[in-house]
Amino acid sequence: GENVEQHPSTLSVQEGDSAVIKCTYSDSASNYFPWYKQELGKGPQLIIDIRSNVGEKKDQRIAVTLNKTAKHFSLHITETQPEDSAVYFCAAGSPPSNDYKLSFGAGTTVTVRA
Amino acid sequence: DAGVIQSPRHEVTEMGQEVTLRCKPISGHNSLFWYRQTMMRGLELLIYFNNNVPIDDSGMPEDRFSAKMPNASFSTLKIQPSEPRDSAVYFCASSSETDFSTDTQYFGPGTRLTVL
Numbered sequence: 001g002e003n004v005e006q007h008p009s010t011l012s013v014q015e016g017d018s019a020v021i022k023c024t025y026s027d028s029a030s031n032y033f034p035w036y037k038q039e040l041g042k043g044p045q046l047i048i049d050i051r052s053n054v055g056e057k058k059d060q061r062i063a064v065t066l067n068k069t070a071k072h073f074s075l076h077i078t079e080t081q082p083e084d085s086a087v088y089f090c091a092a093g094s095p096p097s098n099d100y101k102l103s104f105g106a107g108t109t110v111t112v113r114a
Numbered sequence: 115d116a117g118v119i120q121s122p123r124h125e126v127t128e129m130g131q132e133v134t135l136r137c138k139p140i141s142g143h144n145s146l147f148w149y150r151q152t153m154m155r156g157l158e159l160l161i162y163f164n165n166n167v168p169i170d171d172s173g174m175p176e177d178r179f180s181a182k183m184p185n186a187s188f189s190t191l192k193i194q195p196s197e198p199r200d201s202a203v204y205f206c207a208s209s210s211e212t213d214f215s216t217d218t219q220y221f222g223p224g225t226r227l228t229v230l
Contacts, residue, residue, distance in 0.1 A: 043205050043221035100145055104157040
């Protein structure tokens, strides 16, 4: 099955700086890569996703890049703010061939220092 | 839309008791997922339904765990008998497979289960 590895496990950044989280995946059939943000006491919420036919996607301060050859994808948060502090999860899936299941990374705890 | 609804939000029970967790997916979604989240194991997929039919239950840890989806708007995850190692946050998520561009999984707020 798919194996997703995520680094780093914790990340502390100064407010206003950028944060980068990296993930690798093992199954070359994976074609869908969402990123989730989980705040304390809440369920994971989708913040951005990318599909294999696109190399980069941006939404305001958040961007995701995908390198299918190397089987890795990254989340970039620019101009970090205190409300960006949360746990971030990457995931990989191969809809529709794999029944829409997602394999999740272990998570990155991001702390933005004021 | 109210999003995915889970109940109860918190459950404290004693070892050996039966526990039932409930989920109402987003209206119109035809896939439903049950996850368990712990510090040690992260997010684990327990079981996945499509059109109310269980597709993959390979993540269900033991026979003590069972899940049902009697209709498109309701699912239950039951643990009987419960054990302390079942303590975790259980999430339900739903997605739609009718439109490739909307196959994102949307998570509920979770049920925090504590088994004493």
